[in-house]
Each structure stands twice: as C-alpha cells, then as structure tokens.
Amino acid sequence: MNLFFKKNFLIILIGILIISSFNFYQKEIRNFFYSVSQSFQKNLWVKGANVSDFSKSLFKSTVLKRENEELKKQNQELFNQIVALQGLAEENKTLREALDVGVQKDFELVIADLIAKDLSGDFLIINKGVSDGLSVGFPVITAQKALIGKVSEVFENFSQVILISHPQISFPAQIYEKGITGIVKGGGNLRMFLEKIPRDPETKEGDLIITTSLGGNFPKNLLIGQVEKIQKSDIEPLQKVEISPFVNIGELEIVFIITNF
C-alpha cells in the first residue's frame, strides 16, 4: 500500500514539475504551436464565418426581405459613388487602400490577421508579434476605428489581445457630443458597461461612446459602442449603462495595431 502511494506521489510530483517547466518556455511553445496551426486556423475561421452567415440567412429570411428593401433604397444613393469608383482596377484593392488611408492618416499601424479566439475568455490571437514591432499595451482597432482591445502578451510571431470586454479592463471614455465622462468596465463574454456617469445631461439609448485621451491608454475619439440599456437607481447619484459593442468579433478577419499615437 505504501509503495503504491509512493509511486503515485512520485508520478504526480514529476507531472507537476514537467507542467511547471512549460511556463519557462511557454512563449516558445505557444509561438511554435500557433505557427504550425496558423493556416489551418485561419481557414477554419473563414469557413466558420461563411457557414454561420449561410445558416443565419436561412433562419432570417423575413429580416432579409426587409433589409433587401432598405438596401435597394441605399443602392440608389450609392449609385453615384459607384460610378465615381469605376475607374479603379479592383474593388478589393480600392477598399483596402481607402481604409488604409483613412486610418493610417492618424496613427502608425501594423495590420494583423485574426487567427483564433482564446478559449479562456475575452482574448484573441493575432499573427503579428515581437518581430513585427509589437509590444504589450498597444491598442488594437478595426478599419472603422472601433477599439477592440490591447495587446496583452507578445510572442515572436504572434500576440494575444485582451478585449475591452474583459473584466480586467477599465478605462475612461465619454459619450459623444455630450461631454459626459465615465469609466468603461468589461463585463466578460463581450459585455461592457460605462459606469460612474452623471444623470445630467440625460443619456439616451443609441448614444455613441468614444475614447478620451484621459489615462493615456488609448488614443482619443476611437469608437467603443452605443448605449444599449440604462441602469438607473433612485438612490445613486451616478448611473451605469450597458454598452452594445461596435465590433462583432465573429465577423472580423483583419485588425490594426496602433504602434504610435
């Protein structure tokens, strides 16, 4: 019996030592695995997005009809713009250039592909790392200047991005055109709140929330989301709102990392 316990204890001890030793080389191990799986993961990410779009469209035929009507109207309005764009060679190239110019005017950027969503919470993995000049704390945005998060860990060729919805994240933000400043706090699972905001002037659903230069973590005027639900209390002088994020992580493929602002 004693021998049995000694043997098991030894196995557990060796196991713990081996697993703990992984932490000394975790950057190299993770970088290696991400490199090996990168193309496979990227393919699955794109396939997942396509299959999900297709299945959603099957279930939302009525919504699609309505959207189709609205799009027809928009189509008319966009006609002139399309004519203006006809001279350009490739539509994709044009859009990319337009986006690049729009965002790159304000910041120094690095473009990265999104390869996976971290399985433990509000994290993403992107295919740029130390070798591309990234370091911890760099803000991560979309082409539409919507803030996603910031780089939380860098490997040789990959990085982990902590989303602004992570409970660990909190930073100052303001309600656009109202000058109301509050604190954005992550609620986990892509949920966010704007806390400690005064009752006056009145906050309305749909109000835009943007970053401020306070705190120095993020550049000002980046989009965060819209006010979704206002949580008022008769006792509290300050109120809290739930934010509906601008970014749907599932639809993202490319992100931009701000390396200088």
Add this chain to the structure above:
Amino acid sequence: MKKILFFILLFYFLVILQGSFLVHFTVGNIVPNLVLISVVIFNFFEKSRKNTGFLVAVIAGFYLDLYSAFPMGVFILSLLLLTFLIKKFFKFIGEENFFYFIFSLFFSLIFYRLFLFICDSFLRQSFYFNFNKLQLVELGYNFILGVLVFYFVKIWLLRKIRK
C-alpha cells in the same frame, strides 16, 4: 502508442475547431466547449478502473493551456481533477446509465467554471463572482450539446459493437 497519437491528433483538431470555427456559432456570446464535453464523455464510456481518461485530460488540458491566457498547467490540472472526480463517482455508483451521465455532465460544467473562476481570482488577487444569465446560457448550451454528442457517440459505439 497508436491510442496516444490518436488522442493527440483528435484533441488538437477539437481545440482548433473550438477556437476558430465554433467562435461563429455562439449563443449569447458563448462558444460551445467541445473539448470539455469530449473529456466528460470519454470518461463516462471508459471503465472507471482504467486510466486512459487521465491521459486524455492531460492532452486536452495541454492544448487548452496553449490557447488560453492562463499560465500553462491550469487547464491540465482542472481536467485531471475532473477526471479523478468522475472516475470516483462512477466507481462509487457502480453502474453507468444516462441519468448518471446527465449528472456528471452537469457537475463537470459547474466544476470547470468554478475552477477557472478560482484560478482567475487567485492570479489577479481579487475575488468576485459575477453570476449572471450568461453563466446559465453557457451551462444550458454546453449541456444540450453534451447530450447530443453523447447520443452520437453511443450510436457510433453500438454500431461498432454490432459489427
């Protein structure tokens, strides 16, 4: 050796599938936890005196660790503990039927979430437990998926036995 290689490849595929493909099939922002469900189902169908479940827990946990923001070892430890508890449970009960599976799946989902919460709180040195509807959605979504996968595996095993 063949068995080990099979599990290494299977869980590699499952982890990548979960992190890349299933991200697009969320319910209330919850990604289904196919890896955890697979570990629970494997331990259910394996005889409680056999130890392959521990190997499966280490392999699955290792991959989950690679794709997480936690230090290496957190997921290995959580799945090893879970495997140990499931095996003890079935050894104590002495029989395996659908209702016991339901119980072990339910227990595993709660244990897994609590374990990660404790590790997260310990690492950040701030304890809070924000129990909200999302935890219920997570529980429900994974529970339904777990039952479906259980039936698929059961049908597959029955066909294999008949052959």
